[in-house]
Amino acid sequence: MVSFIQKITMAACLIGTFQVSVQAQTTPTYAFIEKISLPTGDGKWDYLKMDGERERLFVSHFDRVHVIDLTTNKQIGEITGLKGVHGIGLAKELNKGYITNGTDNTITVFDYNTFKVLQTIPVTGKKADAVMYDKGTKRIFVFNNGSGDAVAIDAVTDKVIGTVTMGGAPEFAVANEKGSIFNNNEDTNEIFEIDAKTLKVKNKYTVAPAGGVPTGIAYDASTNRLFSVCRKPQALVVMDASTGKIVQSLPIGGGVDAVVYEKELKLIMTSNGEGNVTIIHQDSADTYSIVQTLTTKPGQKTMVHRGTTHRIYLSGADYQADGKTLVPGTFGVYVYGPTVKQ
Template sequence: MKRFRPLSLLLVFVCFASAAYSQANAPLKLSQTIPLPGVEGRIDHMSVDVKGQRLFVAALGNNTVEVVDLAQGKRSRSITGLKEPQGIVYIPTLDQVVVANGADGTVRTFDARSFTTISSLDLGDDADNVRYDSTVGRLVVGYGDGALGIIDLKTHKVISSIKLSGHPESFQLEKSRPRIYVNVPSANHIAVVDTAKQAVITTWPVGQFRANFPMALDEAHHRLFAGTRNPARLVVVDTEAGNQITALITSADTDDVFFDQENRRVYVSAGEGYSHIFRQLDADRYQPISKVVTAAGARTSLFVPELRKVFVAVPHRGRQESAIRVYDVP
């Protein structure tokens, strides 16, 4: 038996070295955990002020927006008095934060320095995801039983409403043409909106992949990524033809998907307690490269390419404290 000992030691060394190499070259590395003491309930979406190093967190279940100082690694303040904040976006040119509230249907705009209210617009029931169209200086907000509200940031008024077949979840805006792709899970399809025509021009059924909530876009390769919950998949769609390219297995309860153009990766966060990373080999082929353990209920996240970081929102559950986990992207 003794003559095998050097080989055993060699195998142990090789395994240890491989594990160390794998950790050093992991696509996501946990670098920091920022506590959110006293924050209860579900945490929804996030936005970031890159220049000011601030993260804005829509703490839906807590009826607050948590402002996190990324340079100091701590919460700097809470915006209170909200009603189930869901969608949130920071407007860098105006230094303003816009919050969509699900419970009262308001879209509230705050000065991002004093945090005083600039405007409060009654949009409609279940005001949800928010996007900023910088090309025209307008907000797009999903709300109600099925509509996108277009809001002028100068007047803080709704200038148009685009009808959908059901409540919109995540949606993405193209930059090269006037298109918005919208997940409409109750209708089991993706709606394609022409903003010049202010109308839905076609819909793409998601078929057996139901509950399509999060979405990301690779505009350069004409690929749309829709996360579904039943079954748990990442569905890749050709935005030129509307057909499904492939469907990749993920964990349950996905709520955010992001495409990393520089590294050609897709990041998927799931409430089951994992984040999945897929490598884009080409427009039609994708390879799972990592399944990162996060936390129970950590289904929302934010990828910030300028900072090379992924922020994952962790809710309070039992002994698990609410926090923002910060992952570096090598």
């Protein structure tokens, strides 16, 4: 005769099996789809920027930014004459874009419709790196990796209005659209919470000892969770954005740079320069599990995703036998996506 306790245990096991089965059915397997070749220029690459609404992808490439129409996967524009380009920020409501030039610490402002350069803004600091637009304040934030600060620009007037002093080496940043910007700091192994209006540091949260040097960062508004990817040790650190509490950490591949959060599929994906993407499922706000290690190519460490198709885009080029020298004319964007219909 089955006791009440045994019935409860059996029911719990069945529910757990059902949850695993549902997750297995709804979590797709990712695979390579195609390469978008961009053979002009053989310099280094960094950030990509996605505009899913207008079906455009902006790709940084040393002295230029390629603009791709995602309905055709063809280049429709090229912004040239840049100097050590790193990041691209879009103020779409103002029909403008902003590009960081790390070599001479300037910001190139371009017209979003024509891709024509409007002006170049010099900013204080060293190695202008990440850049983002904050809708709430209509400000562009430029993070200087070499001087430990961020410059705020009024996107309406394109005038510099202030500086955020942090120290260390600021990297990727993300906004919660509630007045705060979260920025990874490579030197201090911390996430800085910045008040977008006052330009003051509100909080500093350490990723140690769960993770080491933080690079990419993403945010889930529904659970108020930050996803910071780290090197040495290499890990995805999941953090409560309100308290800075680390709720879980998971191992990822080496040489990570970027991370994206796919909210519909509840996936966190990390692009690892060693040649793979770690794909992690969000089981709940505080529970995460690795579901796939996607093989890519060495050097593909920057990434964005497109929510409507759930595809991810990584930039890169082929290397010669020494593993360091680029093969001329091989640069492009590699597209990966689900292999099962959603």
